Amino acid sequence: xQSVTQPDIHITVSxxxxxxxxxxxxxxxxxxxxxxxxxxxxxxxxLLKYFSGDTLVQGIKGFEAxxxxxxxxxxxxxxxxxxxxAAEYFCAVGAPNDYKLSFGAGTTVTVRA
Amino acid sequence: EAQVxxxxxxxxxxxxxxxxxxxxxxxxxxxxSWYRQDPGLGLRQIxxxxxxxxxxxxxxxxxxxxxxxxxxxxxxxxxxxxPNQTSLYFCASSSRTAPSYEQYFGPGTRLTVT
Numbered sequence: 001x002q003s004v005t006q007p008d009i010h011i012t013v014s015x016x017x018x019x020x021x022x023x024x025x026x027x028x029x030x031x032x033x034x035x036x037x038x039x040x041x042x043x044x045x046x047l048l049k050y051f052s053g054d055t056l057v058q059g060i061k062g063f064e065a066x067x068x069x070x071x072x073x074x075x076x077x078x079x080x081x082x083x084x085x086a087a088e089y090f091c092a093v094g095a096p097n098d099y100k101l102s103f104g105a106g107t108t109v110t111v112r113a
Numbered sequence: 114e115a116q117v118x119x120x121x122x123x124x125x126x127x128x129x130x131x132x133x134x135x136x137x138x139x140x141x142x143x144x145x146s147w148y149r150q151d152p153g154l155g156l157r158q159i160x161x162x163x164x165x166x167x168x169x170x171x172x173x174x175x176x177x178x179x180x181x182x183x184x185x186x187x188x189x190x191x192x193x194x195x196p197n198q199t200s201l202y203f204c205a206s207s208s209r210t211a212p213s214y215e216q217y218f219g220p221g222t223r224l225t226v227t
Binding site: 100 | 117129144146153154155156158159163171203205207215216218219220221224
């Protein structure tokens with residue numbers, strides 16, 4: 001069974017600074033990987049996904065993530081954060097031909113002025 | 114507009130009083146799922162459905178029931194709610210024909226059981 005670890009529970013970053021959120025997964029083969037964002041009081045919105053091919057994936061809102069098979073990681077990055085990026089971010093892993101998604105515990109991002 | 118809707122958005126109830134949270138999607142998706150979100154635990158899958166009349170347990174099914182009589186609807190039933198079911202619940206849907214396996218989430222239902 002697959003699983004996901006997000007080591008950072010809470011990150012505080014200054015507006016305009018770069019952001020990196022860590023995600024480590026456990027799965028026996030090449031997984032499907034996702035990053036979702038949840039703004040306060042909202043549902044989950046897909047930021048980006050990886051299935052195969054180029055290991056650097058571009059998403060919405062200026063986010064990108066890099067799949068590193070050797071490290072079992074799929075870290076999310078943004079070069080310059082905006083106050084509107086304050087939210088909770090979830091990494092999720094899925095298996096091919098299986099719709100089950102396993103989510104990490106989430107990382108809360110606070111953006112200070 | 115393509116969307117997943119849930120009702121109610123907020124619900125406060127008492128222990129043992131049966132309740133149903135509705136979920137509906139207008140994207141003709143085959144796959145639907147229910148998750149609960151608790152602080153520090155992320156989202157955990159309760160039940161899922163691959164198509165009409167096909168449902169299966171997720172990771173935390175105890176205390177919940179579901180049904181899938183129509184493709185667009187996937188209600189979550191708590192026949193005898195208990196305080197440990199106080200949580201934020203999300204419904205999601207996805208298309209089996211899409212290569213992306215992207216799940217679309219509803220806005221959430223915050224349930225409090227006293």
